[in-house]
Each structure stands twice: as structure tokens, then as C-alpha cells.
Amino acid sequence: MTQNTVSYIKERLEQGPAAEELALWAEDSRVGVQRLLASYEKKQKKKIQEKHRLEQLQAMERQYWDKGAEYVAGCDEAGRGPLAGPLVTAAVILPHTIWLPGLNDSKKVSAVHREKLYDEILDQAVAVTVSILGPREIDTLNIYQAAKQAMTLCLTHLKVQPLAAITDAMPLTIPNLPVQDVVKGDSKSAAVAAASIIAKVTRDRIMEQLDRQYPQYGFAAHKGYGTARHMHAVLDCGPTPWHRRSYEPLKSMADMGEAISENKLLQLK
Numbered sequence: 001m002t003q004n005t006v007s008y009i010k011e012r013l014e015q016g017p018a019a020e021e022l023a024l025w026a027e028d029s030r031v032g033v034q035r036l037l038a039s040y041e042k043k044q045k046k047k048i049q050e051k052h053r054l055e056q057l058q059a060m061e062r063q064y065w066d067k068g069a070e071y072v073a074g075c076d077e078a079g080r081g082p083l084a085g086p087l088v089t090a091a092v093i094l095p096h097t098i099w100l101p102g103l104n105d106s107k108k109v110s111a112v113h114r115e116k117l118y119d120e121i122l123d124q125a126v127a128v129t130v131s132i133l134g135p136r137e138i139d140t141l142n143i144y145q146a147a148k149q150a151m152t153l154c155l156t157h158l159k160v161q162p163l164a165a166i167t168d169a170m171p172l173t174i175p176n177l178p179v180q181d182v183v184k185g186d187s188k189s190a191a192v193a194a195a196s197i198i199a200k201v202t203r204d205r206i207m208e209q210l211d212r213q214y215p216q217y218g219f220a221a222h223k224g225y226g227t228a229r230h231m232h233a234v235l236d237c238g239p240t241p242w243h244r245r246s247y248e249p250l251k252s253m254a255d256m257g258e259a260i261s262e263n264k265l266l267q268l269k
Contacts, residue, residue, distance in 0.1 A: 051099075054190065071161065074194060075167045077199055084240065089153075091129045092195045107200075126269075129153075129265065136261040136262075165180070166189045166191060168184070198268070208220045224242075231249070
């Protein structure tokens, strides 16, 4: 490809041009070239802003790094509120430098971008664990204690031992591990945000599988939350084994059968 064509310049801009090339093209009077340069400069500016945002998102972790705690884990869960489905919890240790554009509290990220971030987090993370607790465990322990137990298990079974941990508003006491519980931690800590993405995507995938098994309940759409459609399905068809018997209105229903048991701990990396 001729080095002076617009197509060649576009390809080089996508690959990452040298400073000399940018200087040369800046003198090019062709409208097409100048449009490409303007677009490139806009993207570079956004990339710099996102890099700065991600650095700020690791400020809490950096406080521990500066004290010599090299590995800081973030921990979060998905599925405390739904009437059906598992509670999924994740713990993630990220490296000191990350490139995870759009990383944030999973509730603020689109489903499509969460899937992309899931793969990128697994690729870049130092260690990742996931806990999956079924409705019988939730009913037995209560949801708060279930979340507490799951977070403890995730943080103590990472392949790389953390020297500090940050949770999303869950106080934990773990021997030899300082744990900081932060309200809205998934929007203030990169590690907690990454854990929220891993937990949310894992749970959503499970609910989509359950939707294929129990299509009348609409699990793929509402993920087990108490929407009108979901409540009508429970009243018409009764609860599935994945419904939590300790949650109303199921708690007041008779002859529900037994909830399913699920207790998995996965080391994804």
C-alpha cells in the first residue's frame, strides 16, 4: 500500500503512528487526512481521560500499595435482592496498572460492555475467585450471613494471597487480612468494581440458563427480581427449586417443595 494514500494513513493511525508521521500528516492539506487526524486526536484525548479516571479508581488500592501491601483484593456480590436464583460473589486482585475502559459499578455498565469487561478482567487480573450459593443456603443462613460467608471464602481462597481487601459495604473480620468496607465501594475502587462485574456476569449467565429450563418465569429478562410478570408466574405455576423460600411472598405460600442446594467456590484465575 502506498504510504501517501488516505487508506494507508488511516491504517497507521489505527496501529499507532510515530510522532514523525503525525508531524508529516499535519502538513498534509487533504481534507480526508485532516479529518482522520482530528478523529485520532479526539480518541487519544478520550483515552488519556479514561486512563486518568482508572488511576483515580485505584486510589484506595494505592494507599495500601504505598504501605507495602502489593496485593489488594476487591470483593462484591450480585443477587441479594431477587426472589430466585443464586447469590454470586467474587473477589479480584488487579495489577497496579490496568487498562479496563469503562470499568465501573456493574449496575452502571451495559450488559454488552459487562461481557467485554468480564473477559478483559480475567485476562489482566492477578487472581479471581467466585462463590455461588443456592437458595437453600440463602434460606438457611439468611441473605446477609450468606453474603458475609461467601465474601470471606472468596477472599481467603484466592490463588495469590491478598495483603489487604476492600468490600462493598460488608464488614468482615479475617485473621491477618485488613478489610475495609466501603459504601458504594464498587464505584470507588477498581478492584471492587471488577469483582462486581465478574459476579454480575456470572449470575446473569446462570439466570439465562435457568430461563431456558423454566421459560414461563422470564428469568432472562428480570434475573429473578420480583417484577409483575415474575410474580404472576409464581402465583400461576408455583415456585421453582431456585426460588428462595425465606422471601415473601413465597414465605407465606404452602406446599412449595424444597429449594435447590448449590455451594460452589471457583478459582477462575
